[in-house]
Amino acid sequence: MGTLNMLGLAKRIGARFLLTSTSEVYGDPLEHPQKETYWGNVNPIGERSCYDEGKRTAETLAMDYHRGAEVEVRIARIFNTYGPRMCLDDGRVVSNFVAQAIRKQPLTVYGDGKQTRSFQYVSDLVNGLVALMEGEHVGPFNLGNPGEFTMLELAEVVKETIDPSATIEFRANTADDPHKRKPDISKAKSLLNWEPKVSLREGLPLMEFDKSMLLVKRSVFSARCFVFLTEHASAT
Template identity: 85%
Template structure:
């Protein structure tokens, strides 16, 4: 609300980086922007899910009621260089664990799916959204869908084929499937991701390896061609 108020005062265009979590544990697959979602409002994940949902509500209220120019992006899982080494996200977890010769921790049976986009693709989508004339919301994600076990296999192939997998109890309300329908972004923004997981992951691994083993400081830049964004 503070940022929306500021946008009103200075007549700025406002970008809300929302999330695929607004769809909750979806009953529709893949997810399109018109889908309202399936969220447990009192679940352990609800503070994030509902927080983003109410942020979208406020953004659209300011847009409709006060004519604030807004843009809404629903961002799906994103990875790349400069991520925190231990932020708890599945890609950074797997990469850091494999590099440290630790087991890859898979929660539940590992059959739940996610879609992973490289950071440069996300930045390109956000720029097209902000420079365009469409409010959104727009799904910004890579439709390539992987189970957690498939992701672990890609990490093994990239870093260490002998890396072990350790199964742990699943977290509550963990979505079973997640995959964006990006037809709207393709049509109205002329955007679609260009970097596959197997192409993008080695660039992230290169950055993580240097930071874990002390060649650069935490947060240092990668020299990859995709990390200049």
């Protein structure tokens, strides 16, 4: 409904509309790397399908408004992105690993760790979105870093960057977890003159510092809340 409402608003005021879609529209891809022309391999009734199909529906709505109501739309299919200001416990693998390493907890790898993903730094994504909005091409465009890592390789990079003594803990994987994910960004290179600049080893230290500060602030906040509640309980 949010996408539909915003498309209606863009139509009324003549605004250009940006849809931040996702690499999840490709599901568990049979094509590797994935081009924008690939239609995907999505289980419509799987545990993960509500997000995948929701984004696919949003793309359909955007293109219908573009074709039928001449709304200027731009569609970005965003691959895994990380960087400062991510929530500590948002469930995404990079923030999970970094937070666990800083807290001296085991890094949790689901399955055998051989599934692959591609990780782009947030500043690269922002530059891609700006290039997309300032350009004259509807898309969709893959915006991601084509550097591909297995989950075990990612865990090792996090260990190397933050805490070499960290251990790895394996757990059962979730259903329908894609085996491979890597963007073909040749279209974005050609039409948007865009490609990512920040490698994973360059970006992770920036995220580590931010996460460390957030953990300190959270600890201070929790301590202050405890003191306040204790004093309040004593007063009453």
